[in-house]
Amino acid sequence: MAWPARRDRAWYANVELPPLAPAKLAGPPDPVRARGDWLVFPKGVGTYVEQLAGMVPLRGGEVRTALDVGCGVASFGDYLLNYGILTMSIDRRNRHKAQVQLALERGLPAMIGALGVRRLPYPTRSFDMVHCAGCLIPGNSHDELYMLEIDRLLRPGGYWVLAMPPISWKTQYDDLNRTAKGMPGEQLALEEIVKKLCWSKVSENGTIAVWRKPINHIQCEQDAKLLRSPPFCTGDDADSAWYVNTSMCLTRLPRDIAGGAVEKWPERLTAIPPRIASGETKGMPIQTYKLDSLDWKKRVDFYRTYLNLSDGSYRNVMDMNAGFGGFAAAMSEYPVWVMNVVPANLTDNTLGIIYERGLIGTYMDWCESFSTYPRTYDVLHANGVFSLYMDTCGIPYIMLEMDRILRPGGAAIIRDVPDVVHKVKDAADRLHWHSEIVDTENGGLDPEKLLIVDNSLPFPDHPA
Numbered sequence: 437m438a439w440p441a442r443r444d445r446a447w448y449a450n451v452e453l454p455p456l457a458p459a460k461l462a463g464p465p466d467p468v469r470a471r472g473d474w475l476v477f478p479k480g481v482g483t484y485v486e487q488l489a490g491m492v493p494l495r496g497g498e499v500r501t502a503l504d505v506g507c508g509v510a511s512f513g514d515y516l517l518n519y520g521i522l523t524m525s526i527d528r529r530n531r532h533k534a535q536v537q538l539a540l541e542r543g544l545p546a547m548i549g550a551l552g553v554r555r556l557p558y559p560t561r562s563f564d565m566v567h568c569a570g571c572l573i574p575g576n577s578h579d580e581l582y583m584l585e586i587d588r589l590l591r592p593g594g595y596w597v598l599a600m601p602p603i604s605w606k607t608q609y610d611d612l613n614r615t616a617k618g619m620p621g622e623q624l625a626l627e628e629i630v631k632k633l634c635w636s637k638v639s640e641n642g643t644i645a646v647w648r649k650p651i652n653h654i655q656c657e658q659d660a661k662l663l664r665s666p667p668f669c670t671g672d673d674a675d676s677a678w679y680v681n682t683s684m685c686l687t688r689l690p691r692d693i694a695g696g697a698v699e700k701w702p703e704r705l706t707a708i709p710p711r712i713a714s715g716e717t718k719g720m721p722i723q724t725y726k727l728d729s730l731d732w733k734k735r736v737d738f739y740r741t742y743l744n745l746s747d748g749s750y751r752n753v754m755d756m757n758a759g760f761g762g763f764a765a766a767m768s769e770y771p772v773w774v775m776n777v778v779p780a781n782l783t784d785n786t787l788g789i790i791y792e793r794g795l796i797g798t799y800m801d802w803c804e805s806f807s808t809y810p811r812t813y814d815v816l817h818a819n820g821v822f823s824l825y826m827d828t829c830g831i832p833y834i835m836l837e838m839d840r841i842l843r844p845g846g847a848a849i850i851r852d853v854p855d856v857v858h859k860v861k862d863a864a865d866r867l868h869w870h871s872e873i874v875d876t877e878n879g880g881l882d883p884e885k886l887l888i889v890d891n892s893l894p895f896p897d898h899p900a
Contacts, residue, residue, distance in 0.1 A: 438748035439543050439771050443514055445474045446541040450811070451534055468509055468538065477542060481511045484599070484644075491639040491646045492565065492595050494519045497700030499564040500794040503556075503589060510539035510546050512567060520701055522773065524563070524796045526550065537809035543751035545773050545796060548807040551582045555682050557799040557807075559788040560674035561591045569599040581682050583629050584666065588674060588687045591698070592651040596635065598626075599644045632665045633686065653689045675788055678780035678799045701794050705765055709792035717789060725760055725789075732762030738877035742888045743815070743847050745770040750814040750847065756821045758797055761790035763817055772815075777806075779824060802837070803829035810840050816848040822856045831856075835863045848889035851876070857885040864889060 437446065469476045485494070493499060494516070502523040504512050513523030526549035527535045539546035549556055566586050586596060630637070634656035635647040650656060656665065669685035699707040711717040712725050736745075743750065748771050755763045758776035767774055776797030778787040790797050800806060802825055816838055822831055842848065848869075850860050857873055864871040870893040876882040 439751040440748065442751065443477070443542045443544065444479075445476045446538070448473055448475050450541055451475070451537055475538065475541075477509055477514075477538075478511050481515050485512065485515045487641065488597065488599075488644060488646075489519070491641060491644065492597065494521065497702065497704070499595070500701040500704060501563050501791055501796055502565040502567060503558075503563045505551060505566065505568045507539060507546060508535050510535075510542065510544040512569070513539075513544050513546075514542065521565075522794065522796055523567075524558075526556070534809065537812065540752055540808065540812040543773075545752075545775065546808075547775075547798065548809075551585060553581065553681055555585060555677040555680045556589065557677050558589055558797075559677060559785070559791065560588050560687055561788065562589050562791040563594060564591050565595045565597060566590055567597045567599070579625065580629050580632075580666070581684060583633060584684065584686065585682045587633050587635075587649065588682075590649045592649060592689055594649045595638070596630075596647045596649070597644065598647075632663050634659070634663070634665065650689070653686075656686075675785055678801065698792050698794075704792070704794040705768060707793075709789045711789050711792060717784075717786070719784070720786075720789075728760050728762045729765060732766045734877055736763065736766035739849060742874070742890065743849075745772065752813045752843075753815040754813045754817065754841075755797075756800075756802065756816060756818045757824065758786070758790060759819070760786055761793050761795045761797070763819070764790070764795050764797075765793060775813075779821075782824075802834050805837060806841060808841055811843045813841050814843050814846050816842055816846070817851075818848065819851045822850070822852050822860055826856065831859055831863050835860065835867060839867050839869075842891070845892040847891065848887075850887040850889070851884055852887075853883065854885045857887050860887055870894065 468478065489495065497520065499519075499521055502513070502516060502521050504510065504523050504525045507513065507525030507527045510523070510525040513525045516523050523545060525536070525539055525544060525546040527539075527546070528550045529536070529548045536546045536548050566589060590596065627637075630647050634650050634653065636650070638646040638648050640646070653668070656663075657668075659665070666684060666686045668688040669683055672683055672685065672687075674687045698704055698710060706729070708722055708725065712720050712722055739745070745767070751772055752775075753767060753772045754775045754777060755761075756777050758764065758778055761776050764774035764776050774795065776787070776790045776795055777800045778785065778790070778797060780799045780801045787797055787799060798807075802821060818838070822834065825834060838848065850857060852860070861871060861873055864887065869889050870891055871887050871889040874886050874888055876884050876886055
């Protein structure tokens with residue numbers, strides 16, 4: 437189903453779920469209904485988001501990237517698209533509800549994930565807002581650990597939104613099987629943790645509370661002893677987040693606005709990211725970044741020769757080796773969103789730059805399985821991926837993983853040196869992908885070739 441119709445309903449047969457009665461599938465925040473062969477998704481979060489817009493500046497481009505923890509079927513992230521906000525929605529793997537799979541069926545950004553003892557696979561200062569309406573932080577023995585991770589992920593001046601018990605603890609929360617007896621203590625404990633992080637409370641209205649992270653830690657350093665704040669991290673790479681345990685320390689911000697202030701959206705997409713402009717990311721000249729953006733605009737224009745990017749048939753796109761995010765930036769004029777993947781084994785960590793452009797992504801090792809369900813992406817873009825992993829897990833493993841996450845009828849673009857592209861072509865034929873090797877936008881003298889995969893076409897040996 438094409439975008440935007442798919443955001444409202446999906447074929448039930450596309451999702452691996454137990455038999456479903458014509459009632460609700462998910463919990464109260466996301467009452468997914470079965471109607472014949474369709475799953476129909478809720479539209480009931482509008483009032484909630486409009487209320488939140490009176491507490492957080494959702495309009496005007498200040499908030500662009502958001503993280504929704506415990507996302508359900510991503511109805512919150514879906515509604516935020518109306519404000520130009522791109523939301524990374526995460527939830528636990530659940531065989532009986534498969535919330536993340538349902539979110540991706542809708543054409544919304546989502547990953548399997550949850551707050552835990554390990555860092556989430558995103559760099560520091562990634563999100564303008566973190567939202568939690570069911571992540572069960574209050575009352576958990578790891579409260580402070582989880583909050584330190586949220587602090588690491590929030591941009592300076594970013595917002596944390598909590599919409600669940602114990603906020604407004606006198607409200608009845610029958611669906612969560614919780615009573616008001618212990619909630620005043622839970623809220624006091626939560627307020628104490630937030631105070632230690634030097635966040636300020638912006639607003640509390642009904643069941644929603646909003647805090648804001650400081651733009652620097654000057655005052656926090658002065659008050660640390662009084663507040664009994666966690667120690668500041670030392671010798672810790674705050675951007676490192678692939679199989680890295682969450683630290684019981686506070687990620688320090690520079691004395692000015694950390695990394696420089698980002699532009700509002702949409703100017704943020706084309707502005708020089710603060711990590712490059714300030715020299716924080718070493719060895720990445722501004723001119724190199726500008727040329728990269730121009731190159732990807734030219735390349736994506738050429739890709740349109742083979743794929744129709746405008747009609748909504750492709751929605752979920754993954755760039756498997758994203759670099760500066762130039763591919764995703766060039767794709768922004770089409771009705772798609774791009775999951776920008778930065779391989780964890782690269783020396784140059786560019787994911788923080790990608791987030792500063794107002795885009796989203798994750799770290800990944802392509803010798804492992806990606807944190808998603810089968811058949812969840814419409815287009816896969818692999819620039820130099822196979823050369824990068826040629827001496828480790830190799831072509832067959834990566835191709836099998838691509839085959840797992842690519843939707844039936846999906847497409848792929850593999851860009852690499854000719855020898856590697858021909859080997860990938862052999863593997864694609866064995867998977868019965870419909871593919872062809874073509875020259876790049878620079879013609880036959882270019883040292884790279886493209887493998888264009890369009891599985892909406894019949895495989896030559898298997899006529900329709």
